[in-house]
Amino acid sequence: xxxxxxxxxxxxxxxxxxxxxxxxxxxxxxxxxxxxxxxxxxxxxxxxxxxxxxxxxxxxxxxxxxxxxxxxxxxxxxxxxxxxxxxxxxxxxxxxxxxxxxxxxxxxxxxxxxxxxxxxxxxxxxxxxxxxxxxxxxxxxxxxxxxxxxxxxxxxxxxxxxxxxxxxxxxxxxxxxxxxxxxxxxxxxxxxxxxxxxxxxxxxxxxxxxxxxxxxxxxxxxxxxxxxxxxxxxxxxxxxxxxxxxxxxxxxxxxxxxxxxxxxxxxxxxxxxxxxxxxxxxxxxxxxxxxxxxxxxxxxxxxxxxxxxxxxxxxxxxxxxxxxxxxxxxxxxxxxxxxxxxxxxxxxx
Amino acid sequence: xxxxxxxxxxxxxxxxxxxxxxxxxxxxxxxxxxxxxxxxxxxxxxxxxxxxxxxxxxxxxxxxxxxxxxxxxxxxxxxxxxxxxxxxxxxxxxxxxxxxxxxxxxxxxxxxxxxxxxxxxxxxxxxxxxxxxxxxxxxxxxxxxxxxxxxxxxxxxxxxxxxxxxxxxxxxxxxxxxxxxxxxxxxxxxxxxxxxxxxxxxxxxxxxxxxxxxxxxxxxxxxxxxxxxxxxxxxxxxxxxxxxxxxxxxxxxxxxxxxxxxxxxxxxxxxxxxx
Numbered sequence: 001x002x003x004x005x006x007x008x009x010x011x012x013x014x015x016x017x018x019x020x021x022x023x024x025x026x027x028x029x030x031x032x033x034x035x036x037x038x039x040x041x042x043x044x045x046x047x048x049x050x051x052x053x054x055x056x057x058x059x060x061x062x063x064x065x066x067x068x069x070x071x072x073x074x075x076x077x078x079x080x081x082x083x084x085x086x087x088x089x090x091x092x093x094x095x096x097x098x099x100x101x102x103x104x105x106x107x108x109x110x111x112x113x114x115x116x117x118x119x120x121x122x123x124x125x126x127x128x129x130x131x132x133x134x135x136x137x138x139x140x141x142x143x144x145x146x147x148x149x150x151x152x153x154x155x156x157x158x159x160x161x162x163x164x165x166x167x168x169x170x171x172x173x174x175x176x177x178x179x180x181x182x183x184x185x186x187x188x189x190x191x192x193x194x195x196x197x198x199x200x201x202x203x204x205x206x207x208x209x210x211x212x213x214x215x216x217x218x219x220x221x222x223x224x225x226x227x228x229x230x231x232x233x234x235x236x237x238x239x240x241x242x243x244x245x246x247x248x249x250x251x252x253x254x255x256x257x258x259x260x261x262x263x264x265x266x267x268x269x270x271x272x273x274x275x276x277x278x279x280x281x282x283x284x285x286x287x288x289x290x291x292x293x294x295x296x297x298x299x300x301x302x303x304x305x306x307x308x309x310x311x312x313x314x315x316x317x318x319x320x321x322x323x324x325x326x327x328x329x330x331x332x333x334x335x336x337x338x339x340x341x342x343x344x345x346x347x348x349x
Numbered sequence: 350x351x352x353x354x355x356x357x358x359x360x361x362x363x364x365x366x367x368x369x370x371x372x373x374x375x376x377x378x379x380x381x382x383x384x385x386x387x388x389x390x391x392x393x394x395x396x397x398x399x400x401x402x403x404x405x406x407x408x409x410x411x412x413x414x415x416x417x418x419x420x421x422x423x424x425x426x427x428x429x430x431x432x433x434x435x436x437x438x439x440x441x442x443x444x445x446x447x448x449x450x451x452x453x454x455x456x457x458x459x460x461x462x463x464x465x466x467x468x469x470x471x472x473x474x475x476x477x478x479x480x481x482x483x484x485x486x487x488x489x490x491x492x493x494x495x496x497x498x499x500x501x502x503x504x505x506x507x508x509x510x511x512x513x514x515x516x517x518x519x520x521x522x523x524x525x526x527x528x529x530x531x532x533x534x535x536x537x538x539x540x541x542x543x544x545x546x547x548x549x550x551x552x553x554x555x556x557x558x559x560x561x562x563x564x565x566x567x568x569x570x571x572x573x574x575x576x577x578x579x580x581x582x583x584x585x586x587x588x589x590x591x592x593x594x595x596x597x598x599x600x601x602x603x604x605x606x607x608x609x610x611x612x613x614x615x616x617x618x619x620x621x622x623x624x
Contacts (some may be wrong), residue, residue: 071354074400082400082441086355116607117592120350257596259589260354265402271596273354280538284597286587286597287405287427292600302599311602 007171007182007189008196011213014169017188018046018096021181025092025130028054028063039222040098050096051164054140059102059253059324064109064125067275071121071260088124091322097134101143105161105253106131107157109158111316112256130177133158137203139211147216150322152207153200161318165198170200195225207233214328217307218308218319219234226310230344232297237349238340239296239331246277248335251326254307257283278303304340353592356443357383357400359511361436362418365506368535371424371469372434373410376444377417391477392583392611395592397421397433398443403509406588406606407448410472412479420570422472422504448591449610452477452581459555460579461490463545466568467538468497471504473583474557478512485517488550492545493520496538496562500524500531519545538562539569549574556582567614577615584610584617 007018021027022044031041031048038050039057070087095106106126136152138145147149154161159178163170170192173179182189224230231234249255258273276283279300284293293299306312307320328337343349363375378384389409398404403426411420421566424457425434436442443562455479464474473491481488493512503522514521516552521541523534534541538558556566570580586598588606598605601620605611610619 048425082358084355084358084443086352115593116350117353117594119594120352121354123350249463256594259595259597260404262398262401262403269401271398271400273590277596278596284587286585287430288559290585292560292586303414306596307600310603 003205004173005179005182006173006192006197008112008165008168008192009171009189010168013188015046017185018043019047019057020185021094021096022046025094027094027096028060029096030276033057037174040095040102043180045094051097051134053097053119054136054138055143055324055326057103058251059326060098060106061105061109061255062127063093063095064106065113065122065147065256068272069121069258070270070272072271074269082097086120088121090128092192093125093129094130094132095129098131098155099136099324101145101148101322102253103131103133103154103158104145104148104150104287104318104322105324106256108316108318108320108322111318112254113313130179130181131157131159132178133161135161135163135200135204135207137164137207139207140325142214142328143211143214143323144325145323146208146211147324148321149217149318150324153204163203165196165203170196172200186239188336214325216321216323216338217345218321221341222310222313222319223306223307224344224347225308230301231347234343234347234349235297235301238300238333238335238343242279242296242300243332244277244279244281245332246275246280247330247332248327249277249279249303250268251330252276252320252327253324254320278306300335304344307337308344312321353594354445354590356445358397358402358441359444360505361440363439363440364436364438367422367469367506368424368502370426371422371504372438373420373504374433374436375411375418375420375424376442378444378445379441383419383511389413389419389446389447390451391455391480392473393449394588394591394606394610395419395444395446395448396588397426398445399427399429399432401438401444402432403429404443404445404589406448408473408583408610411476412476412481412483414483421474430514438533445591449502449606450608452555452583452611454555458484460488461487461548461552463547463552463554463569464491464493464495465554465556465558466493466495467540467562467566469504470556470558470562471495471507474555474596475505475508477555478508482512482518490546492516492547493518494523494538494541494545496523496525496536496541496558498525500528507565521545532533537565539566542569547573549576549579552579554580556580560585571614577618578613580614581611582614582617584612586610 022231038053113119160176161172358379359376365373407421586605589595593607
């Protein structure tokens, strides 16, 4: 992507630019939530964008694959009058100031939802969305994207990538869609100088040295999980620590398990898919009462086999972790990715 | 883009009571054109919707026989199946499918065929039995062994009678626990193996039933000298989506819904089953 153009935009122009995006699309950006938290949410004014944030509480997933995702609706008029109406979300969206790990998460979802068969619900949202990344010059305390090849800066995959320089933002173009967005507001942008590009490279190098205590030993874990070389006692030990809260799956940018449920009232019905977690005891339970994953260790093993084995990493072009650190924040049993890969590497809890 | 989650409407045209808790439903698409695209083969399954209650997977229980209908056999055991049992002819359900890979057919021509069914495991085998009988000259011997807990649990009594009366197929039935009316075999389905004329070296076995029955039958068959690649079964999982997206049916990296549900024992052995 080196040959694609880059620009700079000053602070006042940035607000004007956000205004132009607000005029034509729903803009989702980091926004102050409860207390100190920041999370991706719909913004209505440029001032609501929390540019200085570190990480978003939740990933972008819910805007492309909502926790409750309506698949179809129906209404009944008598016995024969059943009409099925699929419900598609066709909103134009701009995802603004998204951290590289979360962009990588979306790119992972792209592969999940186009693998073998295309998922029209995901893709109708995704194809109407623009991804504007914001690089990380100050990684958060639980971050380890640098281990997962998902940050702190991206080489590709974004439509635009912003980097905060001292008093302006560098804007790298990553796609035709990104170039068009610049074109629509070209008065606001100036071509980036070689000096700005050099600063960007320096910032990236510097950011890579600033990661905290968390590292994920993916190489060792990938090999051992792929070849089923993780001792059963280890899965058992992790199962004992799992409270089956599902938090890890819900905050994970790459987790996509869902179940399907119907509801109907007064002849008006809806079918939706709902986020699920493979760590829940009843996840694989069958109507007969048979549960192929009856034991906790089966469920923990299934989860990390899905995330870490080459059998999945190959078709999905990456292991199922972008190093966002949210499982570190969320898991009360310390079954987070850095801890799990460390245990797998040393073969002990 | 095709919507892989959107069912087509079908009407129940007939319901047969198989046992005290099991019914067979015959279904016909409301849009006749949908039938032309419905090119099912034995071993495949469909996702059936009872709108307002939910969707669940069922194996296709009828062969391709020129009719514009298909059948599913349903034991009342959960929410969707109970709701299905409450429906009557003329009611409408949703159908997605056919889904999954299906049994090998051309690949096993020339071989002897052994069917081993347990309880509600006969329905997936039924269309294959009928289609193989329809191409009888293509196969050496055909043997059907079927077991159920009690005589009251036997499904497809008419089919069993017909197969038993046919000279070119060996059909034996057994029950785990007999009642006063039962004069046939008693014992698990494996007890029929010594009574049947089976040549393990030239025979392909199709096994379907509850997990414990499959485990015992496969062990018996391997003991008799069957090759691992000559034993096929259909796996059951709670397939929520049926199209390889929801992940509920994963065994290792294999999706039962799209890589299966039919697997050879050789394939099953190589699956990294965490459960």
